[in-house]
């Protein structure tokens with residue numbers, strides 16, 4: 001199948017948005033094989049390649065305008081994030097049957113870990129089966145020079161240390177380091193130079209003020225290529241899961257590093273993990289934030305909430321809607 005505008009936009013077909021640069025260019029190289037597999041499974045589709053950062057948002061907006069309701073993101077969590085942001089551009093108008101699947105061709109591929117999707121073949125199989133769940137979508141409202149902006153997320157949003165790591169990964173990627181270990185490398189580099197920020201965080205009627213090392217907010221459970229950062233999160237419970245790490249000795253982080261992967265680090269004295277509806281973050285100095293592994297901005301104000309069950313997603317879990 002040839003890519004292009006001449007392909008017919010049809011409501012019954014899947015609109016596949018491919019980020020050829022995901023996973024250091026692996027997605028583009030594997031696309032031909034993947035499109036063959038989609039056809040083998042009888043999945044009727046047309047596709048477009050992204051040409052730049054943010055392009056998947058625009059492609060998803062265009063797809064909706066043309067009447068599409070079924071989308072597949074080919075790439076990593078960042079590509080999925082952009083597709084979601086396109087679909088929710090007009091949040092109030094989104095149709096009940098709007099459905100998204102992902103073919104995981106990213107570096108971290110963290111969203112699929114919550115959904116029991118093992119790999120590319122399994123993802124395609126699940127799309128063919130059409131097994132969906134209603135999925136909550138979180139959002140961050142934050143201030144920029146232009147005013148209040150809004151960015152949605154489907155996996156995990158991060159502030160402070162986590163976002164500084166993502167910023168470092170993007171910097172390394174721009175310098176040509178696109179390898180699998182770029183994240184771990186960035187994490188170690190950031191850990192040595194990072195200082196906790198002075199913040200005020202409000203959730204569940206509590207106000208936490210002081211030096212905060214990290215804040216992660218999960219709709220799903222994993223980030224950083226398999227770290228169970230929001231271990232209690234449920235993607236359809238209508239709640240955000242905040243994992244807040246107060247100022248902590250770096251040596252303690254190093255000794256407890258492996259506990260990030262099973263979520264048991266939330267038992268540490270410096271960590272709070274709670275479910276909540278809304279979160280407010282304020283700081284005198286602007287802090288970094290990221291959503292689904294995409295660095296977004298520096299801000300000194302962020303308000304977070306979610307839209308319950310607004311999107312259908314293809315899942316590998318047993319529970320279906």
Ligand SMILES: Nc1ncnc2c1ncn2[C@@H]1O[C@H](COP(=O)(O)OP(=O)(O)OP(=O)(O)O)[C@@H](O)[C@H]1O
Nearest residue numbers: 023050051052053075076077078079106107108109
């Ligand atoms: N054609 C393109 N050229 C360059 N960058 C692009 C292009 N299309 C999309 N992007 C950007 O590529 C970045 C990475 O995409 P994505 O997150 O899907 O892959 P990844 O980082 O390899 O995977 P993961 O997020 O799962 O670790 C995103 O910031 C996205 O905006």
